[in-house]
Amino acid sequence: MRMIRLTAESIAKILADPDGARPLLPSCALTIGSFDGLHLGHQELIRRVADASYRQDLDAAAVFTFVQSPRQVLNGEAVPFQLTTWRAKLAALHNSPCEVLVAADFSPELAALDYRDFVRIFLVGLCGMKHFVAGWDMRMGKGRQGTAEDLKELGRETGFTTEVCEPVAVSGEIISSSAIREAVRAGDMPRARRLLGRPYGLWGVVGAGDSRGHTIGYPTANVEPLADDKLLPEPGVYAVRVRVPGDIAPEGTPGVLDRVRIALPEVDRDGALVGAAPADWAVFGGMLNYGSVPTFHGDGLPRPRVEANLFGFEGELQGRTVKVEWMERLRAEQRFDGVDELVAQLEADAAAARQILGMS
Numbered sequence: 001m002r003m004i005r006l007t008a009e010s011i012a013k014i015l016a017d018p019d020g021a022r023p024l025l026p027s028c029a030l031t032i033g034s035f036d037g038l039h040l041g042h043q044e045l046i047r048r049v050a051d052a053s054y055r056q057d058l059d060a061a062a063v064f065t066f067v068q069s070p071r072q073v074l075n076g077e078a079v080p081f082q083l084t085t086w087r088a089k090l091a092a093l094h095n096s097p098c099e100v101l102v103a104a105d106f107s108p109e110l111a112a113l114d115y116r117d118f119v120r121i122f123l124v125g126l127c128g129m130k131h132f133v134a135g136w137d138m139r140m141g142k143g144r145q146g147t148a149e150d151l152k153e154l155g156r157e158t159g160f161t162t163e164v165c166e167p168v169a170v171s172g173e174i175i176s177s178s179a180i181r182e183a184v185r186a187g188d189m190p191r192a193r194r195l196l197g198r199p200y201g202l203w204g205v206v207g208a209g210d211s212r213g214h215t216i217g218y219p220t221a222n223v224e225p226l227a228d229d230k231l232l233p234e235p236g237v238y239a240v241r242v243r244v245p246g247d248i249a250p251e252g253t254p255g256v257l258d259r260v261r262i263a264l265p266e267v268d269r270d271g272a273l274v275g276a277a278p279a280d281w282a283v284f285g286g287m288l289n290y291g292s293v294p295t296f297h298g299d300g301l302p303r304p305r306v307e308a309n310l311f312g313f314e315g316e317l318q319g320r321t322v323k324v325e326w327m328e329r330l331r332a333e334q335r336f337d338g339v340d341e342l343v344a345q346l347e348a349d350a351a352a353a354r355q356i357l358g359m360s
Contacts, residue, residue, distance in 0.1 A: 001094050003273040006104040006122075015109060018121045025060055025100065029053040029131040030123060032064040032140070034177075037083035038092040040197040041168040041175040045133050048165055050097035052131045060099045062127060065089075066106040067271040072229070083180055083196075085227040088203055090265040090273065102127060103271060115141025116154055124158055132162045170194045187234030187329040199241065199325035202230060202306070203264060206317040209307065216339055218346050220289075220307040221317045223324055235291040235304055237330045239353035242308055243323040246280030248315040255312025257357070258283040264321065281323070284310040287346075287353040288324065291333035311350070311359065328356050 004024050006014075014021045029052035031045045046063060053061040067086060084092065093101055104110070110118070118141050123129040132151055140146035146154075152162045167174045175195045183192040184200055192200045202225060209222035221242075225232070241257065249256055260281045266274040288308040308324060330352050336342040354360045 001098055001101055003101045003103055005270070005272045006102060007270060008105040008107050011105060011107065011110060014121065014126065015113075018125065021121070021126055023128055024102070024126050025062065025128040027058045027128045027130045028060040028062040028100065029056065029058050029133065030062040030064055030102075030127055030129045031133040031135075032123070033135065033138070034069060035063070035065050035084070035089060035093075036069070036177045037180050037196060038089060038096075039083075039175050039177065039180060039195055040170065041135070041165075043096065043197065044168050045135060045165050046093075046096050046098055048133045048163065049131075050099075052133065052163070053099075056131055058130055059128070061097055062100040062102060062129075063093065063098045064102040064104065064123065064127065067103050068106045069229075070106050070111065081181060081231050082227065082229045083177060083184070083200075083231055085203070085225075085230055086271055087226060087265055087267055088201065090267065091263055094263050094265060112142050115146025115150065117141075119146075119151070119154055120158060124160060130160050132160055134162060134164050136164055136167050181231060184231055184233050187236055187238075189233065189238065189326045189328050193327075199327055200233070202232065202324040202326070203321065204306065204324065205321055206319065208318065209305075213307070213309065216343055216346075218309045218343075218350075220309050221322065223306040223308060223322060225306070226321075232290060232304070232306070233326055234329070236289075236332045237349055238288045238290065239327045239330060239356040240286050240288045240308060241325040241327060241357065242284050242286050242310050243281040243325070244284065244310070244313070244315070244317060245320055245322075246282050248317065248320065249282035249284075249313070253282065255284055255310075256282045257285055257359070264323075284313050285354065285357040285359050286310040286313075287330070287349050288326075289333060294333070294335040309346075309350075311354065330356075 029049045031049050035042045050061040134148035138148050148164045155162045180192050180195045204223035204225045206221045207224045213220040268274055286308050290306050291304050
């Protein structure tokens with residue numbers, strides 16, 4: 001996948017002299033959006049873009065998206081809400097039919113642009129768009145005034161075709177990022193998984209913890225999210241799958257449920273792609289507590305902690321990147337009167353998690 005990075009500075013230059021902007025692509029089929037979650041509906045849009053590019057013999061299947069969330073730029077969104085952080089979004093797109101990713105900074109100047117001007121300057125003029133794939137509920141431009149029907153009319157004037165992707169539903173529910181956020185916030189991970197088409201995931205780095213788990217027979221990895229705006233589920237205890245770097249658990253390591261080869265792209269401080277070499281990951285089953293650990297921290301930690309116990313894992317993870325996949329919520333977090341009571345509950349949690357993960 002090739003990335004074309006449009007920084008705020010380059011966008012300002014283009015807006016100052018639209019006619020002087022050099023085209024980035026000869027021709028393409030394209031879709032646009034934030035693509036938070038890269039859910040099954042988003043995947044259908046990208047599949048249709050790839051199909052149209054092939055049918056019309058265009059140069060690329062392109063996705064136009066934004067490095068910063070429009071919600072954060074326009075509304076100053078402070079509460080974590082991102083289903084997919086920038087690096088995780090790049091990882092998902094890297095394994096999609098997307099051939100060219102146009103990654104733009106979202107700015108108030110861009111938001112103030114009429115949808116007609118945005119399409120003419122950026123999508124047609126800059127990206128060479130010949131075919132546009134719109135989501136059924138797409139809104140574009142100043143005041144979100146540009147609809148899919150408006151794009152059809154503009155295409156007839158400007159020289160591109162438009163197709164509208166109807167809603168994608170699973171078990172009678174229309175898939176949307178809002179519905180997935182609702183499921184995650186409620187701890188309903190099976191629903192989130194159905195809508196996403198995969199388990200809800202969290203990439204993070206394993207940091208230092210209290211090391212108390214080792215003393216009671218349940219060592220944990222303290223997973224620190226790679227991004228502060230990542231939405232985390234309702235606090236509680238969960239059955240999880242955890243991907244660890246393959247070099248820690250080579251082929252033949254006991255306890256490994258699966259092996260996955262996928263890149264977690266490296267980006268620079270501006271979000272530009274630096275590298276995306278495929279990496280080998282070993283998958284372990286486990287259970288996870290997300291909460292304030294009241295049994296050992298009185299009124300609870302000021303910031304909830306993600307602590308995962310990996311079944312059968314015996315390596316060292318501190319300082320390494322892992323991915324947590326939330327499978328199902330087991331119970332709410334609770335305070336125990338002593339270690340013996342806690343350990344008894346952990347034994348029951350482990351048995352329940354193993355059954356959910358098909359390990360019993």
